[in-house]
Amino acid sequence: MPETFRIQTLNAISPLGLNRLDRERFDLGTEFTDPRAILLRSADLHSYDVPHSLYAVARAGAGTNNIPVEKLASLGIPVFNTPGANANAVKELVIAGLLLAARNLYHAADYTKDLVAEQQLSGKDLDKQVEAGKKQFAGFELPGRTLGVIGLGAIGVLVANAAQAMGMKVLGYDPAITIERAWQLSPSVEQVTSVEELFARSDFITLHVPLIEATQGLVSAERIASMPAGSVVLNFARGGVVDEEAVLAALDSGQLHAYVNDFPTEVGAVHPKVITLPHLGASTSEAEDNCAVMAVDQLSDFLLHGNIRNSVNFPEVAMARSPNTTRLGIFNENKPNMIGQITTVLAEAGLNVTEFTNKARGDYAYTLVDVEGEVADELKEQILAIDGVIRARKIEG
Numbered sequence: 001m002p003e004t005f006r007i008q009t010l011n012a013i014s015p016l017g018l019n020r021l022d023r024e025r026f027d028l029g030t031e032f033t034d035p036r037a038i039l040l041r042s043a044d045l046h047s048y049d050v051p052h053s054l055y056a057v058a059r060a061g062a063g064t065n066n067i068p069v070e071k072l073a074s075l076g077i078p079v080f081n082t083p084g085a086n087a088n089a090v091k092e093l094v095i096a097g098l099l100l101a102a103r104n105l106y107h108a109a110d111y112t113k114d115l116v117a118e119q120q121l122s123g124k125d126l127d128k129q130v131e132a133g134k135k136q137f138a139g140f141e142l143p144g145r146t147l148g149v150i151g152l153g154a155i156g157v158l159v160a161n162a163a164q165a166m167g168m169k170v171l172g173y174d175p176a177i178t179i180e181r182a183w184q185l186s187p188s189v190e191q192v193t194s195v196e197e198l199f200a201r202s203d204f205i206t207l208h209v210p211l212i213e214a215t216q217g218l219v220s221a222e223r224i225a226s227m228p229a230g231s232v233v234l235n236f237a238r239g240g241v242v243d244e245e246a247v248l249a250a251l252d253s254g255q256l257h258a259y260v261n262d263f264p265t266e267v268g269a270v271h272p273k274v275i276t277l278p279h280l281g282a283s284t285s286e287a288e289d290n291c292a293v294m295a296v297d298q299l300s301d302f303l304l305h306g307n308i309r310n311s312v313n314f315p316e317v318a319m320a321r322s323p324n325t326t327r328l329g330i331f332n333e334n335k336p337n338m339i340g341q342i343t344t345v346l347a348e349a350g351l352n353v354t355e356f357t358n359k360a361r362g363d364y365a366y367t368l369v370d371v372e373g374e375v376a377d378e379l380k381e382q383i384l385a386i387d388g389v390i391r392a393r394k395i396e397g
């Protein structure tokens, strides 16, 4: 009997994704103590005691800073994410954020509500007060203003192109932009080669980078001070990318007009010039469906066939299945003679290799190998005995 894989969900995942799982082969639950896989969104796994049973983690979303990616790599556990699947949802919220800030919409709507709910005005009195009070919310328009986009990945490129189409001058900064993203970028977006230049020239800054060591506190007091007075910072990346204390001080001094973000903190959320949303970037039915479908498909392809696609800690390795073969998936340290030792074990067991892929990424590598016929259970133990092999799995056909 082939194994039924237990998948533990740690957040609500769209049924459109979950329903793709064949219930003969997958058992879904929220409480397993020995899951084969974890499927999650923003749940924090950093203090999670990783059980030996765990084969994989799938993040239905882009950011993986809630997951101990390196630690899992060292245990031979791939972490998958869903690049681009929620990018349009975030782009739309960023565009809303630009308009919220430029037209003071949040405070203006609060003001109107207050006139009716608190001051109990109605009819002509309400009309009069509306016309008298509205000037305090007069805003400015976007065409001709400069938007600096930091991070030109799936989201940043969509934001840059949309802002450009609304008449903004757009500057982009991403020292590691991929060729694919560069092709998608509107030719009118100007590439800048230093963050300092981007800050100095931008009326709005929007962040679309992962939270990693290099991006922690990227929006600093010094950089904010170099922006034109009355600028706006939008943060739909992660809270830690911004030095919030510096942002709040700049809002108080008038250097910044507004800070629009998706990551509530006790101090920031109640500041009058801060608009904080409850991590809403990817919360559309479309994005939730897209992410769930992609995460589930990648996870089931790995559990059933050992294929790795869109992993953030292991290389892309995928092979079609062939009849009358047995597949082995092997995680190992990226060091000399691993392939030689693995193939020697296979040869000594009299096995004929029909297909073999080995790819490395950083300190680790993954080998997928198909051999003719059946494989004895002891073979896995022999492979595991090789110095540098972290994990090995016989994958049923």
Ligand SMILES: NC(=O)C1=CN([C@@H]2O[C@H](COP(=O)(O)OP(=O)(O)OC[C@H]3O[C@@H](n4cnc5c(N)ncnc54)[C@H](O)[C@@H]3O)[C@@H](O)[C@H]2O)C=CC1
Residues within 6 Å of the ligand: 061, 062, 063, 064, 083, 084, 086, 087, 090, 150, 151, 152, 153, 154, 155, 156, 173, 174, 175, 176, 177, 178, 208, 209, 210, 211, 214, 215, 236, 237, 238, 262, 279, 280, 281, 282, 283
């Ligand atoms: N608010 C929300 O609900 C959501 C937030 N996010 C956040 O947005 C981030 C970006 O998402 P995607 O665009 O899908 O990811 P992506 O991986 O497609 O793009 C990230 C880009 O940032 C660039 N980058 C990395 N370090 C950089 C640096 N120091 N300076 C400039 N650029 C740098 C990379 O080269 C890459 O092009 C995610 O990591 C996540 O933290 C993503 C989706 C939803």
Ligand SMILES: O=C(O)CCC(=O)C(=O)O
Residues within 6 Å of the ligand: 041, 042, 060, 061, 062, 063, 064, 086, 279, 281, 282, 283
């Ligand atoms: O799943 C969510 O709602 C958050 C999405 C997100 O932050 C991401 O994809 O990085």
